[in-house]
Structures are given as structure tokens and as C-alpha cells.
Amino acid sequence: MTSAFEDDDFPDRVPLSQQAVAARGMPYMDGLNPAQRDAVEALEGPVLMLAGAGTGKTKALTTRIAHLLNTGTARPNEILAVTFTNKAAREMKNRVVQLLGQAVEGMPWLGTFHSVCVKLLRRHAELVGLKTNFTILDTDDQVRLLKQLIVAEGIDEKRWPARQLAHLIDGWKNRAWTPDRVPVAEASAFNDRGVELYAAYQARLKTLNATDFGDLLLHVVTIFQNHDDVLAQYQRWFRYILVDEYQDTNVAQYLWLRLLAKRHQNICCVGDDDQSIYGWRGAEVGNILRFEQDFPGAKVVRLEQNYRSTPHILAAASGVIAANKGRLGKELFTEAPDGEKVRLIGHWDGDEEARWIGEEIEAMQRGTRGMRAFRLTEIAILVRASHQMRAFEDRFLTIGLPYRVIGGPRFYERREIRDAMAYFRLAVSQEHDLAFERIVNTPKRGLGDKAQQKIQMAARSNGVSLVEGARALLAEKGLGGKGAVELQRLVDGIDRWAKLMRAGGNHLELAEQILDESGYTEMWQNDKTPEAPGRLENLKELVKALENFENIQGFLEHVSLIMDNETDENEDKVSIMTLHGAKGLEFPGVFLPGWEDGLFPSQRSMDESGLKGLEEERRLAYVGLTRAEEIAVVSFAGNRLVFGQWQSSLPSRFIDEIPPETVEVLTAPGLYGGGQEAPQSDLGERVRQADVYNSPGWKRLQARSDQRGLSQPREAKNVVIDLNAVSSFTEGERVFHQKFGYGVVTGIEGDKLDISFDKAGTKKVVAKFITGAQAAGDVPF
């Protein structure tokens, strides 16, 4: 492949005129603090920029690029700058342009790890047995493919689900293990068949001329490792390398970077070990912790001045993260005036929490209680798990508070979009078997399992694609009735669309035509489920998105890597999102609900990854707190409906770790006595609510602020529980619970009681929510 390096991305190097640089000056350096300036100016050699939350990381990074360009140290195409998300890449590009006050011609190698790798892989696809026009499968295709393989191997798909295998293989790819490199210790995974299936999967991908996301990196690393000449070329080209969010890199990405940086050693990695929250998907905090060993002589710059949060919020976050071990260590500081303390409030249950937050947001919006008035866009609710969002959505719908959920199913992952794309794919290339499988019977064409199997057989026996197979099947009249007619129509349609596409007419019209003629649009028009109108709307959006591309081919090529969810930020709405989704964002007001042990930190994390898991959860808490600029509100609920079951829980251990002097504990609304519309039945709850302030978490908090001693919060907790709860109940005792009513204690386990309720069945309940039945006025029967 001799033409690989001849395109515009690597024009001959022409030295920039130094006069031009002098004339332009360096206005972009204004307003940098000394550390940032340090990081920007150290252009040569490895640099690790440890950038705490809100310390102007992106500013430093983009200024560095601007500086490289402006001083003529590098041309745009000699800089490799990688991020994890398209959004980050876009922002970086925009800000460089802004800094230089002129359009940067190119920067062809600024992008996500994946997009850069696609570009590289398209140039050298043949070195890993692919054609240059390979397609990129998303997770859904990947799982479908694996499922086929599992079934073909005669493995029980129920016991050994494809999802699990996909996860396993992803993990291996993240660690840059090709099938032959999977260590023996891991090979026993997936019922001893893991590696075998992995190899079969890779083979299948090759015949489909396809890759999955993990392959994009893995293949490029493989090429670099096996072809010194290719690697050497790129080592020469990429004279300056910049990496964003380095703490999130996995092994494959790490190897990739190491290989590329080997020659010039001009690699600048930016990251924050305290914000590493993607360990569960292969990120290796170790990469950032080890940077100085990996790149000897590396300059380490710490960005520690925070420009985002008030001192109290910052101190709270620092206090929490301090409990983690093995940190590189940073001391964030700010020059901002004191501001509000972090607010802490406990609630009876999740609904109560949502109700309170709703009211609080309305108050903030009005600007009461001596606060400035907030716009809703300035407020975010950050949850640990997406199921927590429900309570807020329900509540906000009833009080008519506009909100927007960020995260949800992505545009290109929606069913209708994927179906439509499958039609487009087939029009571009009839080889695309997965696309054909997806839409043969969508809309319903009377082509069920049996018919599809026949098509498969026909294709396989002739060694051709499914479309060809279908054609052969029709020719030999292997299919009868309605199915045959419909299949013929589909195949004819695909042919016709392909022809139109080659003719190169208006691609927007063609897209619409395909969706109409295939009956796909009609399918949703006839659908009377509530989602149908939205789906039609999305299809329109999809066609509109084609506007930005020359033709459908170009669109398909790009779209597989763009999973962005565009949200119109013009409307004034509260944002609801997960803590993960909030990384990199900031809001004047942040609510952090659900700080309960088991939910946050998540029990599952701790069970699966032990201390490591707990530390990652803690980093998540740190990320959450540091999103807040002015107001941070942490809350917890004593009871929560989880999977239809009421569960009681204790305030999160992270609450104990917030330095007490940075916290203001709010009093439950019921205690003001001012609740106008309080129904009488709420009275019991309101009183009980006060008990939240007798809860262990809150007591510990108070105890610690009193003594400020070395007392271990964990011990304090036990003491409180012993006094409060466990000793006061005995097995067989009749008790009362606010939510479940009366019952009998059937078991005691630490601070948790098994209680057989008269009406609600047997439940495990935390003792503090229980009172003696007599005291509650039980009438024995």
C-alpha cells in the first residue's frame, strides 16, 4: 500500500516563517497561572499534567496546542491529540481556533482514540486481513454475532449469555490480547470456551469485513507491533502527542501511545487520578500512576488552583478523596470567597427526597432564602444509578418542573435509527449480512424463522451474501406464497436503491424513498404505541442529519463513531444525569441524592472489586461534589423502593468523610411546622423524619465536629447502632414500622432485623426505623 502516506494529512514539512510568529505574538498566554503556563511552555519531552477538577485543564491543553502551532514548533498535521469523546474533541478544536483567532487549517489528527484509529486502520487494513472499507459494528451487532456463534457451538445461550461473552472479549481487547495472547489463567473463562469463541468471533468479523470498537485499537496496535516500517513512519509524523483524560486509558490505548511516542518522546498526558471512574470498563489508573517510570525524565506539572467551586465545596471534596490510598496527591486551593457550605439532608424515603429537591429547586429558581435566582439550566441532579432518575422524573412531571435527562438511549442506538441505517447500508453494499438480517422481516414481510433459515442455507451453500442467497432461493422457487413475493420486492428494492445511489442524485430524497418504499415509514405510521410518533420524528431527524454529508456512504462511514446525543441547551431545564455522565461538566447548583451505603457506594462495586471498587466509588463522590460551583446538596433516604421491595439503608460512609466544618445540616421541612398542605397522615412521617437526625450518619457527623479527634468513624457507627437499635429488640417481639405496619421480629443480624409483617410479608429492616408495637399503640388480637 504505497499510497498510504501521500495524502494531504502529511504534506511536506515547510518551516514556518519566524517573523510571522513574532508578528502574531502570544496573546493566548494571557491569563494563565504559573502552573498552567509551565505546562504550556514545556513543549519538548514527556509531560504529565496532573489537573485537579476545575483547574483549567482544557485551557492549558488547548493553549499548548496553540503555542505549538503559533511558534511554528509543529504544523497542524504533526500533532496527535486524542480524547475519549467526540464532544471533548470538538471542544478542543473550537478552543484552539478561538485562541489563535483564526481557522486552523486541518488538525487532521485531533480526535477520539477511536476515530484516529479508524483513520489509521483504513490505511493499513490489509495488514490485518481487512479491506479498507470495513464496517464498524456497534455493541448490538456484536452481541447478535456472538449469539449466533454460541448457538452454532451448541452452547446453552441461557447459561452462557452472549452479553457476558461480549464483555469478556471486550476486556481482553482492552488489554490488547489477541486470541493467541490470552493468558492461560483467563482461558478457562466462559465455560472453558472463551478463547475458542473469541478466535471464532474474530474470524467471523474478518469474513464480514468488520470490526468492533475494541478492534479499532487492537488492530492498530497489532499492526504497529508487527510492522516496524509502518510504526516508524508514524513515529516520525507525530512529533507532538497530547492525551486528554489519561487516567481513563486502557492497556491497548497505553501501548498505542507508548509505541507512537517512542521516537520523539514529546508526549503530554493530562489527567487526574482522582477522577478515574471507568475502571469497570478497562481503564487503568496504573497508567497515570506509572507515567514517570514509563517516560523517564518526565516533567510533572500540577494544576491545583481551582476556579470552579467555593472553598467549602472544595474542602468537602478533598476531605472525601483523602480517604483513598495510592494517590499521586494534589492539594486543590481556591481564591474564591467562602460561599455556602455543602448542605446535607436526610429523608424518610426516596419519594420524599424527590419532593424536597423539587421544592428546593423551585425555591432556587425564585431566588428566595437570600439566594440569587438560579436558572434551571444551572442546576443538575447527579445520581449513582439511572433507576434513581425515575423518582425525580415522576415528581417533576407532577409539579411541572421542566427537566432533561442526559444519558438515556443514544440517538444512533435507537431501534428505528438502526433499522433505517441497515436499509442504507444494504443500499451501499449488499454484502452487509448483518444489516440484511436486521431488516428482512422489518416491517413484517411474512419471512419468519423458517424462511430466514432457507435464505441462510442458500447463501452458505453458494458462499455468497444473504442478499445473493435470497436471490438464488427465489430463482429456484425455494420459497412460496406471500413470503416469496415480499422477498422479491425487498431484493428488487435493494437493487433499485443501489442503482440510484450510484447515480448520485439527491441523497436526502433517496433516503426518504428507501424508507418509504421499504414500508418502514408506514410500519411506524400504523403503529399505535405511544412511542411511534417519536420514532417517526427521529427518522426525520436522521434524514436531516444527512444534510451535512455529500452522500449516504459518507454518512455511514462517520456515523458509526458518533454516538452523540445532541441536546438543545436553550430551554431552561434542570439536568438529571448519572455521576459518570457528569464528568467534565459543571453547574452552579448540584444535588447529590441517594448517598446511602449500598446504593452509593454501590454494593455491587464493593462486592465485585472490593477496596478497589470502593475507592472508585469514592472518586465518583469526588467527581460529583466537584461539579458544583456554588451550591452542593447531598441527601440520603432511610427507605427506598428497590425493584419493588422496600429497603432500608444507612447514610453513605462518604458522608462521614466530608469534613464536618464544611457541612451545614438542613432540618427537615416538617420540623418548621410550616407545611401548609400537610395531610394529617403525614404527621407520623414528619416526626419520624426527625429521627433521620438521630441516624448514625448524622450522629457521627456531630460527634466528630465536637471532638475532632482521631476517632474512627467506623467505630462510632457501631457504638451508635449498639445503643440505639440492636439491644432494644428481641426475637419474637412485636414491633411497628412506619411503612409496613405491625409485625414480629424473626431474626436479628447486626443492626438489621428480619420482621414478619402482618400485611407486608417478611422483610429485612434497619432497626432504627422500628418502634416497639406497644409504644405505637398496637392492639393485640
Place this chain on the structure above:
DNA sequence: TGCACTCATATTTTT
């Protein structure tokens, strides 16, 4: 083939 039913299942998510 399509519908109604049961049953298991249940973080975090980008590309």
C-alpha cells in the same frame, strides 16, 4: 406467524 403469558432479571457507558 402473532399474541399472550410466564419468568428471570435488575450499576456506572464511550466508541
Place this chain on the structure above:
DNA sequence: TATGAGTGCA
């Protein structure tokens, strides 16, 4: 609780 996938029947 709610969702999806798989199963059995018309």
C-alpha cells in the same frame, strides 16, 4: 416494580 426474552397456543 417494569422490562425483556423466551414459550406455548390459536
